[in-house]
Amino acid sequence: MxxxxxxxxxxxxxxxxxxxxxxxxxxxxxxxxxxxxxxxxxxxxxxxxxxxxxxxxxxxxxxxxxxxxxxxxxxxxxxxxxxxxxxxxxxxxxxxxxxxxxxxxxxxxxxxxxxxxxxxxxxxxxxxxxxxxxxxxxxxxxxxxxxxxxxxxxxxxxxxGSAKFIKGTIKSADTHGARPHLGVNAIEVASDIIHHMRHTHVDPMIPHSMKMTELHAGGKNTNIIPGKAHFAIDLRAQTNEMMDQLSQQVERIAEHLASYHDIKIDLETGAHMAAxxxxxxxxxxxxxxxxxxxxxxxxxxxxxxxxxxxxxxxxxxxxxxxxxxxxxxxxxxxxxxxxxxxxxxxxxxxxxxxxxxxxxxxxxxxxx
Incomplete structure (x- = not known):
């Protein structure tokens, strides 16, 4: 039927x-x-x-x-x-x-x-x-x-528009909550990534956005400063050329923060949809x-x-x-x-x- x-x-x-x-x-x-x-x-x-x-x-x-x-x-x-x-x-x-x-x-x-x-x-x-x-x-x-x-x-x-989804991993060692000077807090590094993305300036006449849409760090013990975090970034741009600019900026941010904190930040593109x-x-x-x-x-x-x-x-x-x-x-x-x-x-x-x-x-x- x-x-x-x-x-x-x-x-x-x-x-x-x-x-x-x-x-x-x-x-x-x-x-x-x-x-x-x-x-x-x-x-x-x-x-x-x-x-x-x-x-x-x-x-x-x-x-x-x-x-x-x-x-x-x-x-x-x-x-x-x-x-x-x-x-x-x-x-x-x-x-x-x-x-x-x-x-x-x-x-x-x-x-x-x-x-x-x-x-x-x-x-x-x-x-x-x-x-x-x-x-x-x-x-x-x-x-x-x-x-x-x-x-x-x-x-x-x-x-x-174009869309790109980037997966990232911040890699450092865990440290004791009482000794923050001995390590790097992956949550703070993720916050730095967000800060730098929010202060990225490109052509405002072309619609675009950069934002972190996923963040996992820490475990069941709140007295451990997490050295490792997994995150995801969602990029949007109305043109393929603008997407190239945003992608390059995310890469530069990761390279800068990895160097500044003396840690590793790995990025991987999960999917990319062209405009x-x-x-x-x-x-x-x-x-x-x-x-x-x-x-x-x-x-x-x-x-x-x-x-x-x-x-x-x-x-x-x-x-x-x-x-x-x-x-x-x-x-x-x-x-x-x-x-x-x-x-x-x-x-x-x-x-x-x-x-x-x-x-x-x-x-x-x-x-x-």
């Missing part, structure tokens, strides 16, 4: 799985779509995720949904949670599949259900699997918070799709400091023409907030917009 979009979303929302563990999610998606007898269903032995195709020949138009959830505390309990909106993205792409599966297609539509967007390396894994090698166009989508779009508004591009570079043709096609469904809902492309690994598809395969649909849906208090909510009524319209866009894209490919 075919489920409604709301039933699909409800199941996905209540059965969230974190990055690289989305095996049940993958199985559920495949079960939902295999009854339509698609031309291709591809899953992987070494990772979750699925690629499902309908139609045949050129052009090849892709549509991508990220399928992972975040791990965070919700009402006092640590759990996987779709405060990222990926449950809505999966629901939207499944809805597009259901509509297009009943249509005669002049080309191939590839539905990409990608794991680990929140880790920043899921798209790269899919590229390595060859998913984007022969793509002509690729469309994505993302729910937008109330600060960016009102409910029922849609934009044909999301100009994401978006959008294709004008794909953006125009998506704008036309919005115009076709509801002209009054169309807004200009939006700029956000958030990041998305979607852009690795085009960075690694520059021949792919790509853009993302921005979905206004009363999302509040904000993305990644444990209590995030949104207006589900925006999802059926997003399905209609993306369906119309893909049909128009296939028709254009036919004319070319």
């Amino acid at each position: 075919t489920q409604t979009l709301k039933e699909i979303w409800t199941h996905l929302h209540h059965n969230a799985e974190i990055s690289w563990e989305e095996y049940n999610t993958t199985q559920y998606i495949v079960e939902q779509l295999k009854s339509y007898n698609p031309q291709k269903i591809q899953t992987f032995d070494d990772m979750p995720g699925a690629v499902i195709e309908i139609g045949s020949g050129k052009p090849v138009v892709g549509i991508r949904a990220d399928i992972d959830a975040l791990w965070q505390e919700v009402n006092g309990q640590e759990q996987a949670n779709h405060s990222c909106g990926h449950d809505a993205h999966m629901t939207t792409v499944i809805g597009v599949f259901q509509k297009l599966a009943e249509t005669d297609l002049n080309g191939t539509v590839r539905f990409i259900f990608q794991p680990a967007e929140e880790k920043g390396n899921g798209a790269l894994a899919m590229v390595d699997k060859g998913v984007a090698d022969d793509l002509d166009y690729l469309f994505g989508m993302h729910l937008r918070p109330v600060q960016e779009l009102n409910s029922g508004e849609f934009a044909p591009a999301i100009k994401h 978006a570079v959008y294709n004008e043709e794909a953006t125009a096609l998506l704008a036309e799709g919005i115009q076709t469904i509801d002209p009054d809902s169309k807004r200009n492309p939006i700029t956000t400091t958030g990041g998305d690994d979607f852009h690795f598809y085009t960075l690694k395969r520059p021949n792919v023409k790509a853009t993302m649909l921005a979905i206004g849906c009363d999302l509040a208090p904000g993305l990644h907030h444990p209590d995030m909510t949104f207006n589900f009524d925006a999802i059926p319209k997003a399905v209609d917009i993306l369906t119309a866009t893909i049909k128009q894209t296939l028709a254009q490919g036919d004319d070319a």
